[in-house]
Amino acid sequence: MEDKIIMAHGSGGSATGELIDNIFDREFTNETLDAMEDSAVVEGSGRIAMTTDSFVVTPAEFKGGDIGRLCVCGTVNDLLMRGATPKYLTCGFILEEGLSIALLKRVVHSMAQTAKEAGVKIVAGDTKVVNGSGELYINTAGVGFVSDDTDISAVNAEVGDAIIVSGNMGDHHAAILSERMCIDTDICSDNAPLVDIVKNLLGSGVEVHTLRDITRGGLATVLKELSEQSKKTFTIDENRVPVTKKVADFAGLLGLDPLYMGNEGKLVAIVKGSDANKALDIIKNSKYGENAAIIGKVAGNSTGRLIEVTDLGGERELDVLQGEGLPRIC
Amino acid sequence: MEDKIIMAHGSGGSATGELIDNIFDREFTNETLDAMEDSAVVEGSGRIAMTTDSFVVTPAEFKGGDIGRLCVCGTVNDLLMRGATPKYLTCGFILEEGLSIALLKRVVHSMAQTAKEAGVKIVAGDTKVVNGSGELYINTAGVGFVSDDTDISAVNAEVGDAIIVSGNMGDHHAAILSERMCIDTDICSDNAPLVDIVKNLLGSGVEVHTLRDITRGGLATVLKELSEQSKKTFTIDENRVPVTKKVADFAGLLGLDPLYMGNEGKLVAIVKGSDANKALDIIKNSKYGENAAIIGKVAGNSTGRLIEVTDLGGERELDVLQGEGLPRIC
The missing domain is CATH 3.30.1330.10 (PurM-like, N-terminal domain)
Structure with a gap:
C-alpha cells in the first residue's frame, strides 16, 4: 500500500x-x-x-x-x-x-x-x-x-519607456488547464527562476525602471496595474505579444485570451526608450529569455490606462482580469 | 445571507x-x-x-x-x-x-x-x-x-545552568481542546508575544544561553530536544513546573500530562546557574512572565537526556511526545 x-x-x-x-x-x-x-x-x-x-x-x-x-x-x-x-x-x-x-x-x-x-x-x-x-x-x-544604487519600482515608468516581455505568454496557464481537462497536448509550463535575465539586465548599464513577473491575471492585468501605479498610459501592439501557435490554438479553442493567461517564468521590463534594443538583446541572450520581445511603450500621463493597438490599427482599452480567471493556477 | x-x-x-x-x-x-x-x-x-x-x-x-x-x-x-x-x-x-x-x-x-x-x-x-x-x-x-554580541542557541546550555519557564503550562492546549469538546471552562489560551520578557532578559546582563518557546509537543518535548542539541542531561522537578489548578484538573480528567501539552506564549530560558534568581525576577516583572519558575538544571554531559525528579524523589526519563498529540493546535 x-x-x-x-x-x-x-x-x-x-x-x-x-x-x-x-x-x-x-x-x-x-x-x-x-x-x-x-x-x-x-x-x-x-x-x-x-x-x-x-x-x-x-x-x-x-x-x-x-x-x-x-x-x-x-x-x-x-x-x-x-x-x-x-x-x-x-x-x-x-x-x-x-x-x-x-x-x-x-x-x-x-x-x-x-x-x-x-x-x-x-x-x-x-x-x-x-x-x-x-x-x-x-x-x-x-x-x-x-544594493544601495538599485531603484526598481512599479512607480518608476516614464513617458517614452519601452515595454518588453521576456517570452511567450500563457504556457503555464495552458499546461495546467490541459492537465485538468485531460486534453492531450505537449504544452509545458514555463515555471522558471529569472535570475539570469535580471542579473544580466541590471549589470548591463541599461536604465531599468520597472520589473514585474507576469503571473495570475496575465500580462494585461499586470500592465494595467503598473499603469495605475505609475500614473501613465501604456500602449501595446497586439501583433508583438509573443504567443506560440500551440498556445494560441489552445486559447482559441477554449475562448481564452492569452493576454489574461497566467505565466510562471516571464517578466515585463520597462526600460528607458533609447535602451530598448540593448535590453532586448540582453534578455534574449539570457537563460529563459530567448523569446523576448518589445511589445509597446509608455505613451503618456494619465490615471493609468492600458491600450492595445489591434491588427487593423484600432484600439481597445484593457482592464485587469475580472473574477472569472482560472483558479488554483499557482 | x-x-x-x-x-x-x-x-x-x-x-x-x-x-x-x-x-x-x-x-x-x-x-x-x-x-x-x-x-x-x-x-x-x-x-x-x-x-x-x-x-x-x-x-x-x-x-x-x-x-x-x-x-x-x-x-x-x-x-x-x-x-x-x-x-x-x-x-x-x-x-x-x-x-x-x-x-x-x-x-x-x-x-x-x-x-x-x-x-x-x-x-x-x-x-x-x-x-x-x-x-x-x-x-x-x-x-x-x-546584534553582533548576541549568541542564543540550542547548543549553548552548560552544566550548572538553570532551567526557567516563563509561566503556566498547558493553557493553550486545554483552551483548544475544551472548545472542540464543547466543555464549558474559562481556561484561556496563553497566546502572547514574548517581546518584553526577552528584551528585559537580554538587557539585564544575565548570561542567557538558550531560549525556546514551548509550543506543539509541550515542555518535555522541547527540553528533550534541547538536551540532545546541547548534548547534556537536564533534570526537572515535577513539583516546580507551574500548572494552574484548572488546567491540572482538566488534564487529569482527560488523562493528559501537562508536560506534553502545547502553549503559545511561554518560553524556556536556560541561563548561567549563578544568574538564575536574577533572571527569574526579571521574567516575573515582565509582561506575560508573572508565573515564571525555576524548574530544573543542566546536570551533566550525555547524548541528551531529560530526567524528571518525581514527588517521592524517584526519577523518570522523559522522551519527546509520541505521535498521539492533539493535532491542529496551532
Missing part, C-alpha cells in the same frame, strides 16, 4: 520529527537549517527585499514542472522584481491527510533542485497536517539583498 | 483586488505594504533572523485568542528565541471556499492589533482560495535583527 500522510505527522512529536528528518532535511540540508533552531540567523545587508507567496496549484505535478519548482520560482522572481539578489527562503508545508508521501518526496526534491538553480538557500521550514483529501499547499517567503 | 469566500476571490483579478483592498490593506496599512510591489524593500542589518510557521488551528477562534493573534505571536516568538528583535512579517492566507468573511475580518483585525503590540510591521502578503469547507490557514514568516 502506498504510504500516506496521517494526522500524527502533524502533532509536533516523533512522527513529525521523522517526516522532517526523512524528507525535508535530506533534500534541503545546509548548516543553517540543520541547526534546527526556532529561527535561522544569517548574514544580512543594508537593504533587504522580503516577499511571500502561497502555492495551491492543482494538480501538484504538471507538464514542465510541479508545485515545488513553482514555489521556489515564484518567490525568487518576486525578489528579483525589485532588483534584489535572492538569498534565503523559508517554506511552510500544509499537508492534507492522505497525501502521497512519494509525491511529497518528488516535490521536495524539485524544490531543492530549483533552489540550487536559483542560487538560494532554504533556511527555515514548518510543517502542518490538516484534514482533507490529500492535497498539498506550500508557502514560501524569501529574503534578498538590494 | 452571510458573505462567504468564493473561488473568484482567488483568481488574481478584480475580485482578489477587492478582497485585498477591503480586508487586508485596511488593517495592515503601512507605507511598505501599500506600495503593492512584488516584494517589500526595507532597511536591513548586519545579521538577520528568519523564521516561518503555518497556522491551521481549529477552531479559528477560541477563548483568549484566535488564529490571527496566534500566527503573529508564533512568528515573533520564534525570532525572539534567537535573541533577535522582531521587525517585519509576511503573511500568506489560504482561504477555503465558504469561509465567513466576517470571521476573516475579525482575524485580520486581531493580526493587526497583535503586530502593533509586538512592534512588528506586516510588509508583504499573499492570498489564495481553495476548495474546501470554509477553513482558514495562515502562514507567517518573519525577519528580525540580531
